[in-house]
Amino acid sequence: MAPKKSKPKSGNTQADVPFPLLDFKASDDAWYGVRLVLYNNTLVVKYLDFPEEFDDWFNAWDFKSLEEVESFKGRFRPTSLQLQDHECTKVIEEMCVCASHPYGDNEMRFYDAVIEEKISKAHNYSKGEEECLCTFVVLWLHGPNSGQKKSIGIEDICLIPNGDTLHPTLDSFVKISKEKLEEGAHSEVHFSTIKSKSSRSGGKPPYNYSQEAGNSKLSGCETQTFKGRISNYQERIIEDMDLGGKSSLTNDIAKTNGYYSILIENLEKDLLSSTVVDFIYRQTSILAQAFIFPSLSSELYTRGIIIVDNQEKLGKIYDFLCDPAQMVMSSRGRPWIVTEGRHGNSRSTFGASMPKTEMHGL
Numbered sequence: 001m002a003p004k005k006s007k008p009k010s011g012n013t014q015a016d017v018p019f020p021l022l023d024f025k026a027s028d029d030a031w032y033g034v035r036l037v038l039y040n041n042t043l044v045v046k047y048l049d050f051p052e053e054f055d056d057w058f059n060a061w062d063f064k065s066l067e068e069v070e071s072f073k074g075r076f077r078p079t080s081l082q083l084q085d086h087e088c089t090k091v092i093e094e095m096c097v098c099a100s101h102p103y104g105d106n107e108m109r110f111y112d113a114v115i116e117e118k119i120s121k122a123h124n125y126s127k128g129e130e131e132c133l134c135t136f137v138v139l140w141l142h143g144p145n146s147g148q149k150k151s152i153g154i155e156d157i158c159l160i161p162n163g164d165t166l167h168p169t170l171d172s173f174v175k176i177s178k179e180k181l182e183e184g185a186h187s188e189v190h191f192s193t194i195k196s197k198s199s200r201s202g203g204k205p206p207y208n209y210s211q212e213a214g215n216s217k218l219s220g221c222e223t224q225t226f227k228g229r230i231s232n233y234q235e236r237i238i239e240d241m242d243l244g245g246k247s248s249l250t251n252d253i254a255k256t257n258g259y260y261s262i263l264i265e266n267l268e269k270d271l272l273s274s275t276v277v278d279f280i281y282r283q284t285s286i287l288a289q290a291f292i293f294p295s296l297s298s299e300l301y302t303r304g305i306i307i308v309d310n311q312e313k314l315g316k317i318y319d320f321l322c323d324p325a326q327m328v329m330s331s332r333g334r335p336w337i338v339t340e341g342r343h344g345n346s347r348s349t350f351g352a353s354m355p356k357t358e359m360h361g362l
Ligand SMILES: [Zn+2]
Pocket: 088, 089, 120, 121, 123, 132, 133, 134, 154
């Protein structure tokens, strides 16, 4: 008899791989066998037997609460293993199983179902192999046929293993996600939008990336590149700072035309530069550098500088920070202020009192 028990969603058993295989409940509500890869803060869910373009990417910053993290973790479980004919007696009524359902011409999708009725029949034995001829009536618990019943054979049934989902990669990602939440609770930045007709869809004046850096106007927001002209205040701060191994870099910033920077004021004093770097990267896909300057104890806020290596990146970050349809603010409601280069002649990019809707929290 042909090996009909090759489980379509998973080509391996748990014993074949160093880490236990996991099933993942994907966005289509079906379970898939997956393996996991962790890149820094990003978890890549790779579907077994599917090409790379089907990979799902999840970032540790994506979660807004511990409940969301736990809910995400709950979408994984130890892989369910296809029932073999001789294991027929393991299936009993009212038991929850993972069952296959045809999808398209040649594919199967897997959903949880309850065994409503088991119609036992004598097994067939030929050439030394046992064949289960029983029929199982299942009630689908989710998926496109949720609430409906169907009669299936043992080849459509997988047993759901008991026990916790213990997987080192998943556990690491969950741990990082919880740390990000913790970190965000202390130095959080919110990206908010203002509900007005002057939204993104209204279009923004194009930024002329070829224009010389300086105090030119950009989308109603003063540009500031400090291209070799860092303000006296910043020079003083940078000179005063003990930056250790980074001192040569900051000298470059101050003295070399190859770097472009944006000064941000009104930052929370406990904001981390890594939070700024992550935030800018997630919003603009630009990997910048950031420094948060020390502040006097009498000051209620601090300043920071975002640094990139070319003017185009600077323009994109500026477009984001100065988009009139949105605002960047701390979790305590402190809006970021992009300042003009000299003499503290600054303006808030957005009024703190403007109506806003939270879009994304860090
Ligand atoms: Zn049977």
